Amino acid sequence: MHSVTLAARIGFWLSFAAITLLSLLPLQALIALLFLLPVQYAVQSTFSDKIEHFFAYMVLTAAGRIGYRDWPAPLTLAAALIAYGIAIEVIQSFIPERMMSGWDVFANTAGVLVGLGISWMILRRLPSRPTQQLSQSRN
Numbered sequence: 001m002h003s004v005t006l007a008a009r010i011g012f013w014l015s016f017a018a019i020t021l022l023s024l025l026p027l028q029a030l031i032a033l034l035f036l037l038p039v040q041y042a043v044q045s046t047f048s049d050k051i052e053h054f055f056a057y058m059v060l061t062a063a064g065r066i067g068y069r070d071w072p073a074p075l076t077l078a079a080a081l082i083a084y085g086i087a088i089e090v091i092q093s094f095i096p097e098r099m100m101s102g103w104d105v106f107a108n109t110a111g112v113l114v115g116l117g118i119s120w121m122i123l124r125r126l127p128s129r130p131t132q133q134l135s136q137s138r139n
Helices: 003-025 029-036 049-067 074-090 101-125 130-138
Strands: none
Touching: 003 049, 003 074, 049 074, 049 101, 074 101
């Protein structure tokens, strides 16, 4: 397995776990966990949360696409991650101090689409997979 592929797979699963954890914890618990401080002393992010959503889903998509080139197909991956983002938002509506946001869904979806584009540009520059090279040399 190519080192870039392995790194992308690890990045995908770490991103997936982080997005899930950060999205589903109640806000008070999340702040305490992230900063290991009492809530009243926690540092707040200076970025819009929509930018954070965008970059999280962009990284998740690009890592998933690069790490798993042959499966799933790019549009299948995109649809699955968009559905995942929507599901997270719906679940948040049942968590104290959280709420569902259509703008979060929009930011997640934009991140997925940009992540597909970035992964396409990176994959064009990576060497072909060894199995593809073997089958081409046999023909």
